[in-house]
Amino acid sequence: AQSVAQPEDQVNVAEGNPLTVKCTYSVSGNPYLFWYVQYPNRGLQFLLKYITGDNLVKGSYGFEAEFNKSQTSFHLKKPSALVSDSALYFCAVRGTYGGSQGNLIFGKGTKLSVKP
Amino acid sequence: GAGVSQTPSNKVTEKGKYVELRCDPISGHTALYWYRQSLGQGPEFLIYFQGTGAADDSGLPNDRFFAVRPEGSVSTLKIQRTERGDSAVYLCASSSLDQETQYFGPGTRLLVL
Structure with missing residues (x-):
């Protein structure tokens, strides 16, 4: 069965510090992977995707994501x-x-809170 | 250009009533998707169209749910005999022929009383 896991319900970070939001997946074949962001009462906004090629992908607003096949x-x-x-x-x-x-197939979501 | 639009933005109905939710995809996008997002959850797939035909409707929860896309552009999600458990945000997305990236609309928040 195909699935996505986001193990953290919430991530708290101080402004200016680096942030990581975790995601692992299980899928048949080669995966297409995506990150979306949702602001309150808004739809989903596309951030970035991995289809093939370089494992480090860069997206909107300074975000990036690293595809790790061995760790899925x-x-x-x-x-x-x-x-x-x-x-x-x-x-x-x-x-x-x-x-x-x-x-x-979406994960349950991770709430990111950045404090000043 | 214009993004995906959905109407209405909010819909309140009574249990047992019929509702229609509309999605207008990005112009030129051939693929259209419907998802349902319950509170505190990620979106769950309902159905997707490639052109006018439903390519995969395996996510529709039961036969009260039906969707059409008669001209390959606008789509309508129809829910008969609504139940309180149908209350959720219904999201529509569209993508170009390569189906790589899905772009989402703002959603319709459905509340069944």
Whole structure:
């Protein structure tokens, strides 16, 4: 079965410090991996994706993520957190064959809180 | 350009009533997806269209839920005989032919009393 795990319900970081939001996955075939951010009462905004190629992918707002195939992980990182980064972050995966080719499978989300 | 739009933004209905939720995808996007997000959870897949046809409807919870996309653009999610458990945010997304990135609308918040 395909799944995504975000082991932390909440991550607290001081402004200016580096942040990491963790994600591990289980999927058939080669994964397509995504991070989305959700602000209160808003839809999901795309941050970045890994399809193939370089394991370190860079996205919007200074975020980056590292694909680690051996650990089946795709952790989201940012070198210096901003208070405005406080939001709900979702990791998602899409399989690449069979009936899973269309839909995304999401984790439960991690609430990021950046304090000044 | 314009993103994915969804109407209404909020819908309050009574148990047993019929509701329709509309999604207008990004112009030119051939793939359209519906997800449901319950409080404190990640979005869960309902159905996706490639053009006019439903390519995968395996996420629809039961036969009270139905979706159409008659002209390959706008889609309507229809829920019959609503139940309180249907209360959630219904999200729509669209993607281009390569289906790599899905872009989401703001969602419709459905409350069934």
